[in-house]
Amino acid sequence: MSWKKLKLLGRGSYGTVSLATPLTDYYTLFAAVKSAEDNRSSSLRVEGQILHALRGSDYVIKCFGEDVSIENGKKTYNLLLEYAAGGTLHDLIHKSKTVLGESEAAYYAFQILVGICHVHRKGFIHCDLKPAYILVFPGGQHGLANVKLADFGLSLRSETNTCWDTSVKKCRRRRGTLLYAAPESVVCGIQDKAVDIWAFGCILVEMLTRKRVWSECKNKNELKLKIAHEKLEIPDKISNDAKDFLSKCLDRDHNSRWNAEMLLNHSFITNYVNKKMIHELIQRPFGDAGLKTLVSLEHLFTTTSFYYPHNSYLRESSSIITSLPETNNNNATGDEPLLWMNFRNLHI
Numbered sequence: 192m193s194w195k196k197l198k199l200l201g202r203g204s205y206g207t208v209s210l211a212t213p214l215t216d217y218y219t220l221f222a223a224v225k226s227a228e229d230n231r232s233s234s235l236r237v238e239g240q241i242l243h244a245l246r247g248s249d250y251v252i253k254c255f256g257e258d259v260s261i262e263n264g265k266k267t268y269n270l271l272l273e274y275a276a277g278g279t280l281h282d283l284i285h286k287s288k289t290v291l292g293e294s295e296a297a298y299y300a301f302q303i304l305v306g307i308c309h310v311h312r313k314g315f316i317h318c319d320l321k322p323a324y325i326l327v328f329p330g331g332q333h334g335l336a337n338v339k340l341a342d343f344g345l346s347l348r349s350e351t352n353t354c355w356d357t358s359v360k361k362c363r364r365r366r367g368t369l370l371y372a373a374p375e376s377v378v379c380g381i382q383d384k385a386v387d388i389w390a391f392g393c394i395l396v397e398m399l400t401r402k403r404v405w406s407e408c409k410n411k412n413e414l415k416l417k418i419a420h421e422k423l424e425i426p427d428k429i430s431n432d433a434k435d436f437l438s439k440c441l442d443r444d445h446n447s448r449w450n451a452e453m454l455l456n457h458s459f460i461t462n463y464v465n466k467k468m469i470h471e472l473i474q475r476p477f478g479d480a481g482l483k484t485l486v487s488l489e490h491l492f493t494t495t496s497f498y499y500p501h502n503s504y505l506r507e508s509s510s511i512i513t514s515l516p517e518t519n520n521n522n523a524t525g526d527e528p529l530l531w532m533n534f535r536n537l538h539i
């Protein structure tokens with residue numbers, strides 16, 4: 192094993208998340224490792240495959256590879272991810288003393304939407320978007336953070352626009368966290384791309400007010416009834432642009448709810464983010480590496496082509512692109528290398 196877990200970052204239902212560093216270059220390179228006992232690792236393995244399929248976006252957490260280790264005598268499956276030094280959007284919203292300004296919220300909203308756009312274009316639905324599943328990387332533009340979508344454990348493939356499961360009362364049961372669930376998923380279990388947009392709208396309300404949506408509900412049943420039958424109040428003390436934008440995200444009719452691309456062109460976003468940049472980001476062809484499998488940690492940390500930066504370089508550089516070992520690389524296709532790490536975001 193050429194890497195070492197340094198400390199526990201958190202726990203999920205599947206297992207643990209740890210901060211890790213390669214043994215050869217202690218404290219110069221970090222990653223977050225999600226680990227599960229091998230016999231309970233199926234959802235983590237699926238998440239790894241989904242992240243592999245979603246590679247190529249700067250707005251979706253990067254997966255560097257997978258590995259199996261023996262820990263306390265038990266076979267353990269490990270998924271190696273980009274380390275988010277800034278924690279989650281939940282922390283960013285609720286641990287700060289003041290409500291985020293509209294321009295700051297719009298900047299994060301823009302990044303989340305570009306991530307959603309990528310996920311949807313790749314044929315997936317996240318199904319469980321919430322502030323705790325959006326990771327924060329300090330060091331973005333204008334002193335703000337960068338944010339990326341994470342936790343694809345409940346994601347679905349959207350073969351058509353809607354995912355139906357004929358075995359369960361003609362429709363798939365609701366997935367994800369109830370608070371951020373769309374009316375159509377609560378009422379009839381529909382999971383289409385529009386559920387991600389509804390959840391995004393709820394997240395934006397939370398960013399703009401520091402209050403969770405439906406905060407007056409006392410229990411799950413009341414919450415379900417409200418989502419199913421009531422209009423979600425748009426906050427009062429925000430600009431008309433923000434109100435209009437939210438009304439497009441929180442349209443109760445999922446057929447007329449705006450999609451991510453439409454929302455990116457709304458003035459709430461374009462007032463703050465350059466239109467040309469948005470167009471380039473959403474039109475950018477997918478960076479599909481030609482690899483058929485995830486890169487193993489052995490290759491990740493032992494390849495001679497992997498570049499370990501010096502601290503001084505870290506402060507100046509925004510990104511370093513590394514190449515894969517010859518045997519795995521498929522550069523003949525002109526594909527983007529799989530390993531891409533934003534070193535500026537690492538805390539040294």
Ligand SMILES: Nc1ncnc2c1ncn2[C@@H]1O[C@H](COP(=O)(O)OP(=O)(O)OP(=O)(O)O)[C@@H](O)[C@H]1O
Nearest residue numbers: 200201202203204205208223272273274275279342
């Ligand atoms: N790439 C990462 N970088 C830094 N911290 C992370 C990373 N991934 C997860 N974490 C942290 O680890 C903790 C657990 O994460 P995870 O999202 O896997 O579990 P969860 O959402 O709490 O549980 P579950 O997914 O089972 O509902 C969270 O506090 C999260 O902030």
